[in-house]
Amino acid sequence: MYKLAKLLFPICRSITGNGVRQTLNIIKRYVPDMNIIEVPTGTKVFDWEVPDEWNINDAYILNPNGEKIVDFKKSNLHVVGYSIPVNDIISKDELDKHLYSLPNQPNAIPYLTSYYSKRWGFCISELERRKMIEGDYKVYIDSSLKKGHLTYGEIIIPGETNKEIFLSTYICHPSMGNNETSGPVVVTFLAKWIKEIINRKYTYRIVFIPETIGSITYIAHNIMEMKTNIIAGFNVTCVGDNRSYSYLPSRQENSLADKIALHVLHHTHPNFNKYSYLDRGSDERQYCSPGVDLPVASIMRTKYGEYDEYHTSLDDINLISPEGLQGSYEVYQKVIECIENNKRYISNMICEPQLGKRGLYPTLSSKNSVNKVRKLIDFLAYCDGDLDLLEISEIIGVPMWDLYEIKNLLEENQIISQV
């Protein structure tokens, strides 16, 4: 995964443009059956409209001495996203109005965008800014903002039912690591893995979209299937660093997605940070909005907005790590396995079965013989056809995956049946 991250990191992405296409084409090498969809500028999507497509070739600032003090080629964060073209010589005072820096993080280039209001600007570290001398500066942005398309990728992996598990990640952030090279990387590998699941019960809908306008566009075009089919969804973002695990609920807060996410995190990373829906800040804002009401939660490593490097050049490729990505990948795998396995079982017998005659119970009854088969008989005690595997595992206080083998054993012995 880290190799893919390194491939995707340098690309200058925005909510539209060739950086998005380039990113999707690399991902398609891993999951070839991804569809890449182009939505024309001007398409109405609910209260919004697909904006002009933005592309950029180069950008820089020359100081009065002709030195390149800002160079888009060195960091694509230097240009405010969706900057209109400019090619001018202006005073330092005039330039100052177009410069953005962070006085409290003097060595960081901030990340800024202006999608829906036409302006141009440069982002620069506070240290570089302080070094700027008096005089006239050449500002140059070779960008274009014209009719084009919004581009996104979609993978549908069919399962036994058309009920769906939904994964969404976004491909509109330029060169930053945790937020957001990590999301597309982890989702790409999850998609590869999902295709290999034997007897996949659910259908998987997986999208790589630009944030906000992308999710709104996607919802606008798919709302009926999504509302009908999706039983659990996750907005996959900030899954690359190795400092913590985080959970952000759906608006419902107790959907299947939420319950499974909490179950998995409690048993695998009990010190995870639990956020509220009020802390949201990504595409769950659209997926969970009134009227859309999808059960979309997020499991993250360190959450957007909660770490100093967030939305600056300090969130670079070194902030994420193979371990960070792998941890997220494994948690999402466990989540998906739990949903796939979350079935209801009913005992075929009244009263406890005689486990001993099937070799499932110690034949010599002593002080603590029951403890040896405690999980099995606890599981059986709640196999009433109403409680699902998640509910039973919560009641008896074990991770769901501890029950998979027991459940198989009991099914093989015809002691329980799936409802």
Add this chain to the structure above:
Amino acid sequence: MYKLAKLLFPICRSITGNGVRQTLNIIKRYVPDMNIIEVPTGTKVFDWEVPDEWNINDAYILNPNGEKIVDFKKSNLHVVGYSIPVNDIISKDELDKHLYSLPNQPNAIPYLTSYYSKRWGFCISELERRKMIEGDYKVYIDSSLKKGHLTYGEIIIPGETNKEIFLSTYICHPSMGNNETSGPVVVTFLAKWIKEIINRKYTYRIVFIPETIGSITYIAHNIMEMKTNIIAGFNVTCVGDNRSYSYLPSRQENSLADKIALHVLHHTHPNFNKYSYLDRGSDERQYCSPGVDLPVASIMRTKYGEYDEYHTSLDDINLISPEGLQGSYEVYQKVIECIENNKRYISNMICEPQLGKRGLYPTLSSKNSVNKVRKLIDFLAYCDGDLDLLEISEIIGVPMWDLYEIKNLLEENQIISQV
């Protein structure tokens, strides 16, 4: 309000009689459309009967030296409420059986009544009692107890719907301040203010009654309208001192009256005392009784029974203050405003609206641009047509009144509609 309190304080009130009429006539000067209702002695009201009317002109005790050691004209608490007339010369020992004092509060005259058992008696401070010399005493009570009326006041202020907010206070206590000159004073000013509310949604039913027998009588005569119309009610008592705020729930404990009272107190006076319905002791005993089941709670300053001066001459006009009355008045105003504003709204849009194009969102997206409009987008995130303003404000952790302006802005921009 304190001026009105000073006018009402000296009057000798009881559950019937001219003191009540005098009190209501003064209040009527402030709210001229109050109806004063007279209910004849002997009227059956559920398990009760309107008692004889009690009036009193004078009362005193002369000691063996002919000195007036107790004088009704100095404090109307000196006479046990509903004392029958007496004019006699009796021994100190005989007199003792008719005297009531508080050994633990030696300088306080206690407040006692005997509405439903004929007796006469004097209340006296323990200090005065201890000074009494041996010999014969003249006891004189010029009272009358005969067929007459129970008198109460009622104000109906119509609103857009006939659903009602109910305010009840009592006018049967003689010269005491917090319990109970304060209630009638605050309710009088609330009535004046309610009449000025523009686009008043609810109808207001406001009563000034004697405690217990008055509320029972009022319920007996109005039970069907009350049960049909009242959506929230408050028994306004002990609202004059400046030491604390208190809340006593309705029997249901989670009625609209309770939820709004708690919401307002949490946000305005978070250190308020929260009592249980088991601590009740006033007319909620009738309003909330099984079969009546009205949603009547109380917001108080220092609760009856919870302060040393309670039901003694120490609960005098100086125990209450302009600030004490004003604080109660403002809390009840906020409560009424909250109920009036507690509507449901639904977003007119699917997904988030594009706030930027309406000037409601920063056009430059940086690290924390969302925080500037956090309350607005949080409010919008829950405008699902099911949650009311109270529920949304509880979810997002802000006082309801912080959302009034936001709600208006969104309504004006046709982003939301009232359900």
Add this chain to the structure above:
Amino acid sequence: MYKLAKLLFPICRSITGNGVRQTLNIIKRYVPDMNIIEVPTGTKVFDWEVPDEWNINDAYILNPNGEKIVDFKKSNLHVVGYSIPVNDIISKDELDKHLYSLPNQPNAIPYLTSYYSKRWGFCISELERRKMIEGDYKVYIDSSLKKGHLTYGEIIIPGETNKEIFLSTYICHPSMGNNETSGPVVVTFLAKWIKEIINRKYTYRIVFIPETIGSITYIAHNIMEMKTNIIAGFNVTCVGDNRSYSYLPSRQENSLADKIALHVLHHTHPNFNKYSYLDRGSDERQYCSPGVDLPVASIMRTKYGEYDEYHTSLDDINLISPEGLQGSYEVYQKVIECIENNKRYISNMICEPQLGKRGLYPTLSSKNSVNKVRKLIDFLAYCDGDLDLLEISEIIGVPMWDLYEIKNLLEENQIISQV
């Protein structure tokens, strides 16, 4: 009760056999209308089958010197329950495979059984075992395992309705005190007492059965009546020592049996140990199994598995005491009284009744006159016909039995009626 305990203690009980019959015959002397039922070997009961009947006359081990180092006549725990007959001379090494002791409790004889797998064995204290010398040992078990019966006792005590309260205890443990001479003893005396209850509302179903196979057999033969009629049940076990009180819930955890048990223990023994259904280990495993779903909880003294002496010879007659048995007996009495009294009442009046005219309220109203009748008016305040006596007593924070007299007084005064 302790006298009965001493009678029952020495008998060698198992899940079948003459020890069970002997036990039931002694109990029948106290409750003569008990039916003793015999179920033949081979009877199919759900997934199980009634096993062969086991009886034993004698058993011992002679050491190489001819000394009896293990003697069934001294302790019936010495023989593994359901041991097949043996009469042999074997080496110490061979014998070792048939010996069971507890290295951590060197002076205790453990209690072991092997109902469903044919083997023979001796239980011995670790101390005795260590003393064993090299050489050949004579092993002798004069037991029989052949077609016969499973024996249990059943008492039905009719009440006004056919709704039932169910008590179950087990008579399959040999000479141990708390687990389980105490259960049959306490249940015997409860049965005697229940027969004396005047105006008994409920029917009582009381069974003395062998654990597991007995409850399964009993359920198999009575499931429809049990499911239709039983409103609360208790598995009475470990009720003899005097060290603690314990509560183990039914699988539902909030059945009437659970609520009443918790109520009684909270008010009588607030330091009781509260277990979860996951700590279960007796016949609730059958009674509460999916599909059976009976509301069967347990109130115990020190719970099986939670004390060192459990299932060893140290759980002897001295571990239980008259006080221990009496405490359990009284708690179960209170539980039964609570269920019998747990009715709904409705006030016959709207608003509070005038208690004063009935002599139920102080006629002189002073500072704290209400407190004298606080429980009565609190009870009345919740007599809405929906809440039962248990719910009201929980709300007002008093034990149910504090309300019995009040309820009678109000019924006599026709202020309330039973619903």
